[in-house]
Amino acid sequence: xxxxxxxxxxxxxxxxxxxxxxxxxxxxxxxxxxxxxxxxxxxxxxxxxxxxxxxxxxxxxxxxxxxxxxxxxxxxxxxxxxxxxxxxxxxxxxxxxxxxxxxxxxxxxxxxxxxxxxxxxxxxxxxxxxxxxxxxxxxxxxxxxxxxxxxxxxxxxxxxxxxxxxxxxxxxxxxxxxxxxxxxxxxxxxxxxxxxxxxxxxxxxxxxxxxxxxxxxxxxxxxxxxxxxxxxxxxxxxxxxxxxxxxxxxxxxxxxxxxxxxxxxxxxxxxxxxxxxxxxxxxxxxxxxxxxxxxxxxxxx
Amino acid sequence: xxxxxxxxxxxxxxxxxxxxxxxxxxxxxxxxxxxxxxxxxxxxxxxxxxxxxxxxxxxxxxxxxxxxxxxxxxxxxxxxxxxxxxxxxxxxxxxxxxxxxxxxxxxxxxxxxxxxxxxxxxxxxxxxxxxxxxxxxxxxxxxxxxxxxxxxxxxxxxxxxxxxxxxxxxxxxxxxxxxxxxxxxxxxxxxxxxxxxxxxxxxxxxxxxxxxxxxxxxxxxxxxxxxxxxxxxxxxxxxxxxxxxxxxxxxxxxxxxxxxxxxxxxxxxxxxxxxxxxxxxxxxxxxxxxxxxxxxxxxxxxxxxxxxxxxxxxxxxxxxxxxx
Numbered sequence: 342x343x344x345x346x347x348x349x350x351x352x353x354x355x356x357x358x359x360x361x362x363x364x365x366x367x368x369x370x371x372x373x374x375x376x377x378x379x380x381x382x383x384x385x386x387x388x389x390x391x392x393x394x395x396x397x398x399x400x401x402x403x404x405x406x407x408x409x410x411x412x413x414x415x416x417x418x419x420x421x422x423x424x425x426x427x428x429x430x431x432x433x434x435x436x437x438x439x440x441x442x443x444x445x446x447x448x449x450x451x452x453x454x455x456x457x458x459x460x461x462x463x464x465x466x467x468x469x470x471x472x473x474x475x476x477x478x479x480x481x482x483x484x485x486x487x488x489x490x491x492x493x494x495x496x497x498x499x500x501x502x503x504x505x506x507x508x509x510x511x512x513x514x515x516x517x518x519x520x521x522x523x524x525x526x527x528x529x530x531x532x533x534x535x536x537x538x539x540x541x542x543x544x545x546x547x548x549x550x551x552x553x554x555x556x557x558x559x560x561x562x563x564x565x566x567x568x569x570x571x572x573x574x575x576x577x578x579x580x581x582x583x584x585x586x587x588x589x590x591x592x593x594x595x596x597x598x599x600x601x602x603x604x605x606x607x608x609x610x611x612x613x614x615x616x617x618x619x620x621x622x623x624x625x626x627x628x629x630x631x632x633x634x635x636x637x638x639x640x641x642x
Numbered sequence: 643x644x645x646x647x648x649x650x651x652x653x654x655x656x657x658x659x660x661x662x663x664x665x666x667x668x669x670x671x672x673x674x675x676x677x678x679x680x681x682x683x684x685x686x687x688x689x690x691x692x693x694x695x696x697x698x699x700x701x702x703x704x705x706x707x708x709x710x711x712x713x714x715x716x717x718x719x720x721x722x723x724x725x726x727x728x729x730x731x732x733x734x735x736x737x738x739x740x741x742x743x744x745x746x747x748x749x750x751x752x753x754x755x756x757x758x759x760x761x762x763x764x765x766x767x768x769x770x771x772x773x774x775x776x777x778x779x780x781x782x783x784x785x786x787x788x789x790x791x792x793x794x795x796x797x798x799x800x801x802x803x804x805x806x807x808x809x810x811x812x813x814x815x816x817x818x819x820x821x822x823x824x825x826x827x828x829x830x831x832x833x834x835x836x837x838x839x840x841x842x843x844x845x846x847x848x849x850x851x852x853x854x855x856x857x858x859x860x861x862x863x864x865x866x867x868x869x870x871x872x873x874x875x876x877x878x879x880x881x882x883x884x885x886x887x888x889x890x891x892x893x894x895x896x897x898x899x900x901x902x903x904x905x906x907x908x909x910x911x912x913x914x915x916x917x918x919x920x921x922x923x924x925x926x927x928x929x930x931x932x933x934x935x936x937x938x939x940x941x942x943x944x945x946x947x948x949x950x951x952x953x954x955x956x957x958x959x960x961x962x963x964x965x966x
Contacts, residue, residue, distance in 0.1 A: 472660070477901035480938075487923035487931055491672035574784050581786050582908050582920060601790065605798060616787055624782040631778065 351636045361632040364625035371622050375431040382424035387590060401610050414610045416599070422610060425596055426618050432592040433619075436507050437572040443511035444572075445565060448518025453549045455519070456526025467523070470516045481513035482575055486584050502586055510575050517564050525557035559637040566630035570623050577619055593619040650950050654943040659710070661939035665932035666709045669719075672928055713936060723927045732915060732933055737818050738808060739914035742906070743899040745830060746837035747892070754842045755888070758849025759881060762857065777843040785902050789836040789909035796832060804829050806911040833910040837902055841895050848891050852884035885956050893949035900938055 355361055374381060401414040401422075414422050455463040473481060489505040490498065526549075529535055538548045573593075580586050580594030591599065593615055600612030676689050676698070684692075693699055697708065712719070718728040761770040780788075797805035809829030812822040820826025856862060857880055865879050904916035911917070915934060922930035 477898050479904065480901045483904070483919070483923055484931070484935070487926065488668065488672055490923065491668075491926045491928060570782065574782075578784055578786060578905055581784075582905065584920070584923060597787070597790070604790070604794060612790070616790070620783050620787060623784070624779055627778065627782045 354636055355632070358632060360628050364628035364632075367621055368625040368629065371430055371618065371625075372434065374427050375434050378424075378427035378431045382421070382427050384421050384424045386420050386425045386428050400608075401614075414608075414614075416611050417603075417608075422614055425591060426593070426615055429591050429593045429596050429615065430618060430622065432503075432586065432590065433573050433576055433594070433622075436503060436510065436576045436592065437569055440507045440510035440514065440572045440576075441565065441569050443507070444514040444568065445518050445561070447511070448515035449522045449554075449561060451515070452519035452522025453526050453553060456523040456530065457545060457549050457553070463523070466519065470519055473513075473516050478513035478571065478575060479578060482509040482579060483582075483584060485509035485512055486579065502590075506576060506579060506586065509579070510572050513575070514568050514572060517568060518561065521560050521564055522557060525560055526553055529553045529556055563630060563634045563637055566626060566633055570626040570630065573619075573626070574623055593622075647950065650947060654947060657943055658936075658939060661936055662710050662713060663706065665935050666706050668932045668935075669709070669928055670705070672926075718933045719929045721922075721927055721930050723922070723925045723930075728929050728933045731918065731930065732937055734818070735913065735915045735918050736937075738820075738912060739900070739903055739907070739916060741819065741821060742830065742833055742837060742912060742914060743896070743903055745834040746899055746903075747841065747895065749834060749838035750841035750845050750895070751892070753838075754845030755849050757842075758846040759853055759876070761846070762850045762853030763876065765854070773846075777846060780839055780843050785836060785840060785905045786909050788839055789833070789906060792832045792836055793909070803832055805832070808913060833906050833912050836909070837899060837906045840902065841898060844891065844895060844898075845888070849884060849888060852887055853880060856880045856883050886953060889949055889952050889956065893945050896945045897942055900941065 355365075379385070404414075416422065416425065451466050455466040486505060486509045489501075489509070493501060493505075530553075535548065535552060538552050543552075576592060577594030577597070580592050581598045583598060586592050586595050596615035597612065597619065600615060603609070603611045676693055676696075697705065700708075716729055718732070720726065721728050721731060724731065757773055761767075761773055764770050793805045796803045807829060808820050809823070809825040811818045811820045811826055813819075814822070820830050862875065862880055865875055870879065900916075903912075903914060904920055906912065907914045907916040908920055915937070918930065919934045921927070922934065
């Protein structure tokens, strides 16, 4: 019985936390909408033939002069807002998740190795991490983006925007993973099972990835959730600043930047609806992250 | 003590050298300076002569030493885009960013510290729960969205405050300040709040965590048992002991303020260093990017040194250690 409760403790806590449930539902809805965007969306915002200027600037369905076909209205080009948002969220999530995966693989790999080998390797990795930690993520990402602009020839730059953006975000987020993985690995190194595995002559990579990694996953999972929110925010911010994605492949941040042009005119929905989606997505992921941290760290409860 | 400060200063010099090296690498290896400076019609021979004249064929270490020497003399080179000296471009932007950052930091401390103390002392209160929930949402709302919301409410709907630019500024010995006119303050208010909100939540969470920790400690319990008045207990005994970590965070926050000022300046078209940096990235204006990095690093290092000195001022234990 106790084993049963222990095993499903997380689930029990989840069912009893309304904030976590709502956050999970909101995040899941946006996620599913983004994944199935090509099948749900009314128009394809990348395909000029699928929308028409005559449908431009229509308000949401509940306001006067709306076309019920476009529930959340249209922008100045006549694109359906829901479609733009779904495709935008899709791009934001793709970039956020890929950047996060790269950051996690790089950071956890370096952190595990630093904790396992210690010594000079550890010192070098941690000094680099310290320097990067002193620079806020957004500055690092902007810098990497700027360097990429200088190095890459102009002809392929547009095609590589997504890759450059993903890499810039990944390289500004790996430090968290590395530091957590290293600290947890240090704790595990003294445990008998690790010592036994080393004594049996197993290869270091096997000890690191088969024995230590599964035991330090908890804290890493928490970082992953929190950093997914950071990655999405970072992408949105860069796109908002006009450094990220171009206007013809809009992510949520780009949509908000375009919407800014309508701040002074009456078309509020072009700005506020994408903003609402972005904030809802990030707030729900952050609430889930807080929840996971409480589950994995019972002392804070 | 003196040894400690000296050690930190030597470390700072190394940090600055590392940043200078980064800036130099940017300058030297991202794009070719010669192609940036010459037009299409310049012959290859002339390009080579210019390369030789500018010393770009010299050994790497020699070039780097010269670069660092120029930086120390305040010669930061010329912008690719405007052909003006970078030093002048950056210097004219420093007051705007510094004033914005300092006012934002002050806002975050004036609100963050009391809120942190309150939430730590009354952990189960309704107001505490509300504040904590608000800060969670506050952390999740991107800076630029907060800026847009403030512009929309106070600039567009209510029409109380200007939505962009610095308003009226006053010249004081070459320092263009917006702190000495009503107009300047009106323009400063929205950007400073936007920039301060995120730092505010960080300050509050940290003060709360530290206060909660200190309130559990033995000396506070003893003071309580001794019958020390509550106000004195909270502020003289508890809060004073949370100040060392709080000051560390303020030092670190300065970095955040500078970085996020890029976003805030972009939203409000605030003519500071961040906006200049953003333009330089857009136009691949490498000299401006490099010098921005060096200047920012210099401020970082300076603030961290001051923070180290403040430790000693605040925590008497550090002074005693020196005697022994």
